[in-house]
Amino acid sequence: MNRTRAVKIIEKLAVYYGETKADLSFSGLYELTIAVVLSAQTTDKQVNSVTPALFKKYPDFRKLANASISDVENIIRGVGLYKTKTGNIIKLSKMVINEFKGKLPDTMEELIRLPGVGRKSANVILSIGYNKPAIAVDTHVLRISNRIGFIDSPDPVKVETALMSFIPRKYWIKAHLLLIKHGRNICPARNPECNDCPVNKLCDFGKKEMSLI
Numbered sequence: 001m002n003r004t005r006a007v008k009i010i011e012k013l014a015v016y017y018g019e020t021k022a023d024l025s026f027s028g029l030y031e032l033t034i035a036v037v038l039s040a041q042t043t044d045k046q047v048n049s050v051t052p053a054l055f056k057k058y059p060d061f062r063k064l065a066n067a068s069i070s071d072v073e074n075i076i077r078g079v080g081l082y083k084t085k086t087g088n089i090i091k092l093s094k095m096v097i098n099e100f101k102g103k104l105p106d107t108m109e110e111l112i113r114l115p116g117v118g119r120k121s122a123n124v125i126l127s128i129g130y131n132k133p134a135i136a137v138d139t140h141v142l143r144i145s146n147r148i149g150f151i152d153s154p155d156p157v158k159v160e161t162a163l164m165s166f167i168p169r170k171y172w173i174k175a176h177l178l179l180i181k182h183g184r185n186i187c188p189a190r191n192p193e194c195n196d197c198p199v200n201k202l203c204d205f206g207k208k209e210m211s212l213i
C-alpha cells in the first residue's frame with residue numbers, strides 16, 4: 001500500500017457515497033458519548049430506539065449521574081448488555097462531573113479512563129464530537145482494511161496506525177465514516193459485492209476475485 005493508492009480509495013468512496021455522517025442519533029457531546037457507549041455490540045438502530053426517552057429524562061451528565069439504576073435499565077432494556085451499560089453510563093457521568101468538572105475530556109488518555117469507553121469509542125468521540133483527526137477502527141474498518149490491503153492484521157490498534165500512515169490527516173474523519181458505510185452496503189463480512197464495488201481495481205481482495213471471473 002502507498003499513500004497515492006490510499007488517497008484514490010478514499011476519494012473514490014467519497015464520490016460514490018457522497019456526504020457521510022454517523023448513523024447514531026445525537027445532539028452534542030453528552031448525547032454522542034452516551035450513544036457511543038450504548039452502541040457496543042448493538043446496532044445503531046437499536047441504540048437510536050432507546051436514546052430519545054433516555055435523553056428526554058436525563059438530558060445531561062449531571063442528571064444521569066444521579067439517576068436510579070433500575071429506571072435507566074428500564075429505559076435502555078432494548079439494547080444488548082443493558083445492565084452493564086447502565087452501570088457504565090451512570091459511573092461515566094459521575095466521573096465527568098466529579099473528576100472533569102462537568103466537561104467531557106478531549107484527549108485519548110482521559111477518555112479511555114471513562115467506564116465503557118475504549119480506544120474505538122474514544123476515537124469516535126474525538127473525531128465526530130470534537131472534530132479532531134482520528135480514525136476509529138470498528139469491525140467494518142478492520143475487515144475492509146485487511147481486504148483492501150492497508151494491512152494484514154487482526155489488531156485494531158495496528159490497523160489504526162496503518163490507516164493513519166497511509167491516509168492523509170485531512171481525510172481521517174471522513175475515512176472512518178466511509179469505510180463503515182462501505183462495510184454496511186457493499187463489503188459486508190459475508191459475500192462482498194466486489195463486482196459492483198467502486199474500489200475493486202484498487203483492492204487486493206477485489207483484484208483476486210475479479211481475476212477468477
Ligand code: SF4
Binds near residue numbers: 144186195198199203
Ligand atoms: S473489492 Fe470487494 S473486498 Fe474490496 S472493498 Fe470492494 S467489496 Fe470489499
